[in-house]
Amino acid sequence: MAIRKGLGIGSMYYGIGYGFSRADIGSAEIEMAEDGTTTVYSGACDMGQGVMTVVTQVAAEELGIEPDQIRVVAADTGSTPDAGPTSGSRATFVQGVAVQNAAAELREQILDMASRMLECPKENLAVRRGQVCEIESGHEMVSVGKVAHQLHFHGRRAAAWGWHDNTTADVDPETSQGDAYATYGWATQLAEVEVDTETGRVRLTKLVSATDAGKAINPVAVEGQIEGGATMGLGYGLYEQHILEGGIPRTNSLAFYLVPTAMDVPDIECEIVEVPDPRGPFGAKGVAEPATIPTTPAILNAIHDAIGIRITETPITPERVFFAIQEARIRGEFEED
Amino acid sequence: MKQRYVLRVNGRDLEAEAGAHESLLDVLRERLRLTGSKKGCNEAECGSCTVLLDGRPVVSCLVLVPDAADRDVVTIEALAEEGVPHPIQRQMVEQGGVQCGYCTPGMIMSAYALLRDNPDPTDEEIRFAISGNICRCTGYGKIVKAVRAAALEMKEQSGNGGAAS
Amino acid sequence: MSEDPSTETAEETQAPYHWIGKNVTKPDALEKALGATEYVGDMVVPGMLHGKILWADTPHAVIKRIETEEAARVPGVHAVLTSKDVPGSNRFGLAVPDQCALAEEKVRSVGDAVALVAAEDEEAAEEAASKIKVHIEHLRPILTYADALDPDAPKIHEGGNVFQHTTVRKGDLDKGVRESAVIVENAYHTHRMDHVPMEPEAGLAYVDPSGVLNILVGTQYPYRDRRQIAPALGLPMNKVRVIQAPIGGGFGRKDDITAEIHVGLLALKTRRPVRLVYTREESLVANTKRHPMAMNFRTGASADGRLTFLDGDIYGDTGAGVSLGAYVIKKAGIHATGPYDVPNIRVDTYTLYTNNLTSGAMRGFGVMQAAVAHESQMDQLAHKLGMSPLEFRLKNCLKPGLASSTGQLMNEGCGIEATLQRIKDYMSARELRFNRPEAASSDS
Numbered sequence: 001m002a003i004r005k006g007l008g009i010g011s012m013y014y015g016i017g018y019g020f021s022r023a024d025i026g027s028a029e030i031e032m033a034e035d036g037t038t039t040v041y042s043g044a045c046d047m048g049q050g051v052m053t054v055v056t057q058v059a060a061e062e063l064g065i066e067p068d069q070i071r072v073v074a075a076d077t078g079s080t081p082d083a084g085p086t087s088g089s090r091a092t093f094v095q096g097v098a099v100q101n102a103a104a105e106l107r108e109q110i111l112d113m114a115s116r117m118l119e120c121p122k123e124n125l126a127v128r129r130g131q132v133c134e135i136e137s138g139h140e141m142v143s144v145g146k147v148a149h150q151l152h153f154h155g156r157r158a159a160a161w162g163w164h165d166n167t168t169a170d171v172d173p174e175t176s177q178g179d180a181y182a183t184y185g186w187a188t189q190l191a192e193v194e195v196d197t198e199t200g201r202v203r204l205t206k207l208v209s210a211t212d213a214g215k216a217i218n219p220v221a222v223e224g225q226i227e228g229g230a231t232m233g234l235g236y237g238l239y240e241q242h243i244l245e246g247g248i249p250r251t252n253s254l255a256f257y258l259v260p261t262a263m264d265v266p267d268i269e270c271e272i273v274e275v276p277d278p279r280g281p282f283g284a285k286g287v288a289e290p291a292t293i294p295t296t297p298a299i300l301n302a303i304h305d306a307i308g309i310r311i312t313e314t315p316i317t318p319e320r321v322f323f324a325i326q327e328a329r330i331r332g333e334f335e336e337d
Numbered sequence: 338m339k340q341r342y343v344l345r346v347n348g349r350d351l352e353a354e355a356g357a358h359e360s361l362l363d364v365l366r367e368r369l370r371l372t373g374s375k376k377g378c379n380e381a382e383c384g385s386c387t388v389l390l391d392g393r394p395v396v397s398c399l400v401l402v403p404d405a406a407d408r409d410v411v412t413i414e415a416l417a418e419e420g421v422p423h424p425i426q427r428q429m430v431e432q433g434g435v436q437c438g439y440c441t442p443g444m445i446m447s448a449y450a451l452l453r454d455n456p457d458p459t460d461e462e463i464r465f466a467i468s469g470n471i472c473r474c475t476g477y478g479k480i481v482k483a484v485r486a487a488a489l490e491m492k493e494q495s496g497n498g499g500a501a502s
Numbered sequence: 503m504s505e506d507p508s509t510e511t512a513e514e515t516q517a518p519y520h521w522i523g524k525n526v527t528k529p530d531a532l533e534k535a536l537g538a539t540e541y542v543g544d545m546v547v548p549g550m551l552h553g554k555i556l557w558a559d560t561p562h563a564v565i566k567r568i569e570t571e572e573a574a575r576v577p578g579v580h581a582v583l584t585s586k587d588v589p590g591s592n593r594f595g596l597a598v599p600d601q602c603a604l605a606e607e608k609v610r611s612v613g614d615a616v617a618l619v620a621a622e623d624e625e626a627a628e629e630a631a632s633k634i635k636v637h638i639e640h641l642r643p644i645l646t647y648a649d650a651l652d653p654d655a656p657k658i659h660e661g662g663n664v665f666q667h668t669t670v671r672k673g674d675l676d677k678g679v680r681e682s683a684v685i686v687e688n689a690y691h692t693h694r695m696d697h698v699p700m701e702p703e704a705g706l707a708y709v710d711p712s713g714v715l716n717i718l719v720g721t722q723y724p725y726r727d728r729r730q731i732a733p734a735l736g737l738p739m740n741k742v743r744v745i746q747a748p749i750g751g752g753f754g755r756k757d758d759i760t761a762e763i764h765v766g767l768l769a770l771k772t773r774r775p776v777r778l779v780y781t782r783e784e785s786l787v788a789n790t791k792r793h794p795m796a797m798n799f800r801t802g803a804s805a806d807g808r809l810t811f812l813d814g815d816i817y818g819d820t821g822a823g824v825s826l827g828a829y830v831i832k833k834a835g836i837h838a839t840g841p842y843d844v845p846n847i848r849v850d851t852y853t854l855y856t857n858n859l860t861s862g863a864m865r866g867f868g869v870m871q872a873a874v875a876h877e878s879q880m881d882q883l884a885h886k887l888g889m890s891p892l893e894f895r896l897k898n899c900l901k902p903g904l905a906s907s908t909g910q911l912m913n914e915g916c917g918i919e920a921t922l923q924r925i926k927d928y929m930s931a932r933e934l935r936f937n938r939p940e941a942a943s944s945d946s
Contacts, residue, residue: 060520077742086752188895236695236792251786267478269928278914280915296873296874301878429531438531438748
């Protein structure tokens with residue numbers, strides 16, 4: 001039997017956001033219409049991973065209204081404030097707080113106005129499910145929309161601005177000592193591989209991804225990041241290589257540049273770890289990159305566990321493994337079956 | 338040299354002026370404005386342009402328009418009936434099978450063809466059926482889950498006398 | 503730090519949240535599943551022209567002359583543009599403006615754009631692009647780390663081929679070496695990777711009646727796009743509007759400029775809406791990639807299994823433009839230890855210009871490469887010590903109160919131990935064991 005199985009782990013930490021003095025700012029505006037429906041003007045680009053959904057949930061939670069009352073207008077220099085890029089696993093961590101700040105500010109305005117309208121101390125009031133309620137009794141006093149309308153009659157906009165600065169100081173130019181990032185993401189993955197010692201082919205047969213989300217604001221979206229990240233990590237490890245010869249790409253087609261298909265990816269098991277981070281919205285932090293990084297290292301270590309050979313060059317193509325096995329054989333170091 | 342072709346798209350006969358060298362995908366997108374089928378590679382590698390041709394899933398970037406003339410073409414635009422999304426479409430949304438969405442229409446067409454021929458597929462069969470559709474965001478797991486859930490939903494519908502496709 | 507992090511998690515989940523932790527459906531998902539979402543390549547506006555780029559076909563050359571007359575005569579062609587037609591600085595770049603929107607005196611990689619065409623349809627645009635004649639004189643291309651480090655090699659940019667050198671220094675390296683019972687030394691090589699966003703890069707631009715240049719683009723950051731587009735095209739920022747269109751995958755590629763400046767220039771010059779959509783081949787050849795890196799790492803551990811030092815060099819090939827490469831490679835250096843407590847460190851990183859494709863941001867941003875090296879080192883040290891790779895990591899991982907490679911004190915948001923513990927629990931629940939070393943059987 002030429003197939004050998006092995007297990008390997010890979011861990012990583014990843015500075016969330018820009019780090020070392022690069023401006024890392026989120027900002028958002030939130031506005032409530034007189035029927036209580038609310039628009040969040042958020043400059044963060046959603047690429048399908050779900051930052052719009054995160055923004056919606058954060059705003060709904062903080063403001064005390066329902067997600068379906070919220071519309072997000074996103075990423076347009078003509079209509080939304082600058083939220084920084086969606087990159088560096090920063091959108092949830094940085095823009096989430098900016099939106100939370102905006103929603104909290106609007107909620108306070110609503111409660112101030114409601115307190116005047118109801119002649120009731122503000123500290124006795126809260127917003128729940130779109131209604132201003134008396135905290136003690138839970139009694140619904142007035143809808144947020146009515147309060148928003150009153151704000152308009154009092155010369156105020158039922159709108160608020162939220163901002164969050166995640167910028168850190170630069171590290172020392174000589175030693176790189178310093179607080180490089182506001183926080184870090186953490187992840188460990190376990191990979192199981194099958195190595196065909198006759199052909200050098202490696203198959204990933206199992207992947208368990210333990211990724212620290214701080215707090216999973218939307219667990220399905222977090223799983224989407226974990227599974228997609230590991231798949232991109234698998235592509236990096238085993239299949240994808242942009243080959244240049246004399247500076248000219250030879251892999252200029254998806255016929256030559258191989259992206260993993262559904263047949264190449266095992267069922268990825270998501271272990272969402274939640275170690276709340278006080279700097280993120282409701283303890284949350286980004287997972288996009290932490291979920292991607294450990295896969296190739298875990299595969300490399302699993303290959304060593306399977307065949308006792310250390311591969312030090314990526315991607316781990318069948319040719320590379322095949323020749324590594326032959327070289328080990330020549331040196332008398334390969335453990336034959 | 339352009340010619341007039343009649344294409345039976347989503348149950349309707351549509352006429353399009355096109356050159357004989359043009360692909361079905363380009364005609365669908367540029368002439369008929371059916372842009373649900375995406376152009377991810379135009380070289381039959383990514384599956385984003387998958388449509389049904391006489392009931393079989395094909396990558397429409399590789400079909401020349403004369404070869405599609407007078408044959409049945411079904412695109413993603415036809416799957417929802419009277420505004421009601423097809424179970425695969427609904428489950429893709431619910432299970433988190435949609436991220437950037439670019440591969441989604443082609444993926445759904447491959448899954449649609451699978452479930453029509455095999456209403457109760459194994460995960461392995463689902464993975465095989467969508468293996469010509471590259472997804473860069475999801476890692477496929479939630480797509481497989483969505484197809485499985487849709488199969489179940491469709492089976493229940495047909496069991497209740499509903500119209501499963 | 504002896505607290506079991508899972509206890510915190512349980513408390514946290516009990517927090518009385520209404521919407522945090524719920525699987526609220528993504529607002530854009532259904533439209534995408536219906537095939538109704540219009541990405542830039544799906545959009546059509548009245549009077550729209552089609553753009554096409556002529557790319558360099560050689561990695562390093564001096565441009566002597568560009569002939570565009572024949573191309574301009576192709577029926578349906580509205581504009582054939584070279585760098586001379588750019589009204590602004592023609593420059594862009596995320597760390598430094600070292601890239602030309604259209605190549606000027608030199609070609610620095612095959613990903614450089616040389617000329618642009620706008621025409622009534624894609625076929626005419628393509629035909630015109632093929633009729634542009636570029637007269638060049640080849641230069642010796644710089645393609646390897648060694649070439650880039652050679653001070654006598656031709657300079658790709660005026661400042662030389664070593665764009666940046668960073669250093670991480672902590673503790674006393676000699677002391678770390680002395681305290682080591684085991685030392686592992688290896689050279690690692692990682693490769694160039696493409697993002698392959700399923701939607702190839704695309705942009706649609708038009709000048710509106712108020713004179714504002716509107717650009718629809720699948721971007722990751724419209725504001726920074728505007729910061730780059732306006733000076734490159736000589737426009738005030740309030741005359742440029744960048745709108746994020748539905749984006750078919752980015753992964754860092756679309757963090758940088760893709761089609762924005764080119765399609766904007768074509769719209770400015772033709773005063774017609776212009777759509778520019780890359781082919782897959784163009785997407786693979788142009789714009790940024792993941793940095794290939796060469797990493798030489800020497801790592802030690804004491805007899806009782808504590809990491810003692812890391813001594814490393816990281817060379818990153820950023821190609822013809824820095825893009826975000828300087829930050830990517832600096833980040834690789836800062837993260838070279840991995841999530842572990844390493845008291846003594848020397849790491850040097852080098853950001854190198856070459857005539858290969860420009861590398862920039864990609865999901866993992868330098869740590870992807872660094873982790874290949876540090877995690878391979880960790881397993882080899884564990885193996886030499888006869889320790890389980892899991893226990894070795896648990897013993898050395900950062901915890902609240904310990905400091906990272908940059909001396910940053912870890913606090914309550916430090917989750918590495920919890921992720922390792924989760925994998926350990928997973929393995930013991932299923933009685934999974936590493937084959938080697940034998941000592942690994944003590945895991946569970």
